[in-house]
Amino acid sequence: MSFDIKKSAPLMLVAVLAIGSAATAADLWLHVRVEEDGGESTVRVNLPMSMIEKAMPLIGRHAGHHEGTIVLDDLDVELDDLRLVWNELMAGPDMVYVRVDDHDEKVRVAKEDGFLLVDVEERRAGGDTVRARVPLGLVEVVLASPDGEVDIQLVFDHLRQMGGGDLVTVRGDDEFVRVWVDDVAEAE
Amino acid sequence: MTRRPSFGVLLLASFLVLFVGSGLMLAATVAVTGVARVQIEDRAEGFSLDIPVPALLIEGGALVASFALPDDELARLRVELGDVEPIVSSMLDELVALDDVVLVEVNDGSDWVRVEKRGGALVIDVEEPDTSVHLSVPLGSVRRSAGWLFG
Structure with a gap:
């Protein structure tokens, strides 16, 4: 897996605005950390949720969407198909739903305590490890959006209910990405 | 006597x-x-610039502009930016209320950019191999200047 900070900048911005848009509490902060090339290249973002929320009306306005929304497009799967799979998952109990363990990689997808956990571990030397922990409610809000137009304020509300925690962690050969929410302004 | x-x-x-x-x-x-400050150092060209501007002048400039600009020009400006200004103003209010903090820092090995709130000012530093840029703007003045122009 290769990660290019410059190419990923717009993606990071969307991540900041979209995920960060989800909480309102003034004491909550969205943090993004990206490191690559053994820490030679880094991105650090610390933004108060309350300030991101204030910027919400600007999102979507210039893209021709409703204010405070982002549109899910460019997906590899149909949104309806994704919703069907998701509904099955939500109806099911907490358990491991996917487990792949072959000579190339280990994959585990599980539902646990209100979170979707996705762990991918490449077996080759220096292989990537992806660990994603996404709140189920957050995914539900995103997938429930009509025509894939996600109301960021609803996403915000779910993050506020969570009160913080890791959202996504990706650890690779020479890159590391972490997105999380907590009540510390400037985290190391 | x-x-x-x-x-x-x-x-x-x-x-x-x-x-x-x-x-x-x-x-x-x-x-x-406070004082707004722009510092530019271009090491390749041997050029450097350091302009400290009392924030009072910025506010005064905004106040003067609000009277000096032609009415139709000011009206056009207010229409174009009118709905953005409350959003930006409320974001500025949030920034003003924050303690000192680094908001964004990007370092790609050769270039470095940092945006931070420091001592009541928004401070932007950019370092490139041949160039350094430092910009510091008192947030309170920006907030009040926007108020003069759009209030």
């Missing part, structure tokens, strides 16, 4: 009060409103 001061002494005293007083007032105002 007391001796009356001469006209020359009174004149000198008046000038002293005027100059020292206005100097102190200016210093106090600058201390309260």
Whole structure:
């Protein structure tokens, strides 16, 4: 897996605005950390949720969407198909739903305590490890959006209910990405 | 019997009060409103620039512009930016209320950019191999200037 900070900048911005848009509490902060090339290249973002929320009306306005929304497009799967799979998952109990363990990689997808956990571990030397922990409610809000137009304020509300925690962690050969929410302004 | 001061002494005293007083007032105002600063150093061209601007001048400029700009031009500006201004203003309010913090820092090995809130100002530093840029703007002044123009 290769990660290019410059190419990923717009993606990071969307991540900041979209995920960060989800909480309102003034004491909550969205943090993004990206490191690559053994820490030679880094991105650090610390933004108060309350300030991101204030910027919400600007999102979507210039893209021709409703204010405070982002549109899910460019997906590899149909949104309806994704919703069907998701509904099955939500109806099911907490358990491991996917487990792949072959000579190339280990994959585990599980539902646990209100979170979707996705762990991918490449077996080759220096292989990537992806660990994603996404709140189920957050995914539900995103997938429930009509025509894939996600109301960021609803996403915000779910993050506020969570009160913080890791959202996504990706650890690779020479890159590391972490997105999380907590009540510390400037985290190391 | 007391001796009356001469006209020359009174004149000198008046000038002293005027100059020292206005100097102190200016210093106090600058201390309260802050100083915006732009520093650019281009090492390749051997060029450097350092412009400190009392924030009071920025606010004064905005105030003057609100009167000096033609009405139709100001109206056009307010229409174009009118719905964005409340959003930006509320974001500025949030920024003003924050403690000092690094908001964004990007380092790609050769270039480095940092945006932070420091001492009541928004501070942007950019370092490239041949160029350094430092920009510091007191947030309170930006907020008040926007108020003059769009309020």
